[in-house]
Amino acid sequence: MSSTILVTGGAGYIGSHTCIELLEGGYDVVVLDNLCNSSPEALKRVETITGKAVTFVEGDIRDRTILKELFNKYAFESVIHFAGLKAVGESCQIPLKYYDNNVSGTTILCEEMALHGVFNIVFSSSATVYGDPASLPIREDFPLSATNPYGRSKLMVEEILGDLYKSDNRWNIALLRYFNPAGAHSSGMIGEDPNDIPNNLMPYISQVAIGKREKLSVFGGDYPTIDGTGVRDYIHVVDLAKGHVCAIKKLSTGCGLKAWNLGVGQGHSVLQMVAAFENASGQPVPYEVVARRPGDIAECWADASLAAQELGWRAEKGLDEMMVDTWRWQSSNPNGYGKE
Secondary structure (H helix, E strand, C coil): CCCEEEEECCCCHHHHHHHHHHHHCCCEEEEEECCCCCCHHHHHHHHHHHCCCCEEEECCCCCHHHHHHHHHHCCEEEEEECCCCCCHHHHHHCHHHHHHHHHHHHHHHHHHHHHCCCCEEEEEEEHHHECCCCCCCECCCCCCECCCHHHHHHHHHHHHHHHHHHHCCCCEEEEEEECEEECCCCCCCCCCCCCCCCCCHHHHHHHHHCCCCCCEEEECCCCCCCCCCCEECEEEHHHHHHHHHHHHHHHCCCCCEEEEEECCCCCEEHHHHHHHHHHHHCCCCCEEEECCCCCCCCEECECCHHHHHHHCCCCCCCHHHHHHHHHHHHHHCCCCCCCC
């Protein structure tokens, strides 16, 4: 008998790739997504890629009625919780929306989980919880802080889950701190399809390359880095998705509360990413250096050795593969999942 996993936000970029890895790992998948930044078409393509069915429910994690119906209907082994707003800039403009969705949404979800006897959760956290780190690479035991409301909402949820575990040791909680997801599935059928102006670097670069946008705005050219632009740890989304399956397996052993970095362990600058993409796609990516973005830090990359040691996980896909897969997705799907 296969285990059933509830994936909140499962129609999104990381969620849809994780659904593929879960289905290919023999799990049954139920997705709850309000489609505020995702498309049901992604899940149809997940089914095409895997040849397996995904149960999709359109709804919001803050809606207790829907949660009760789901938990009454399915015997979930675990929940992977992706549902959250994720744009740093937007979070500075509408912080209350971020706290309501990301923080209140998680507390409601956890209350319903406990009421229905489900105590395993993988939380989609972020390297933003390290704030501006004093040194690099970043380890899980570094001090935590946040430089913007998005990061603060992730940090608050981590603290809430920590308090929850202290109050009730039946919980098994994996806090997965992602670095910068990029790339797409090698089929070219699913990838990152932001609703509006992309917040992440790779979809912006690829939309410039395909002619949807005139040029890339590079936020800050005066950082103390190799070329003055921000340095980040870019991780292939398929590697990231596999990390969630490793975490689900770990929860089933009764691991308690644990945090793991999911990153490559190496940083690349914005201009290095642009050059690598031009090389992979054969397309020029015009760019302009503009003012720094508030809340951004100069550089950030992971020490991911703990995940290797305890989850048996490590990133396997390199920068070139990330670029080729991004371009394959973008060039095959110039309008993403068909939004005009």
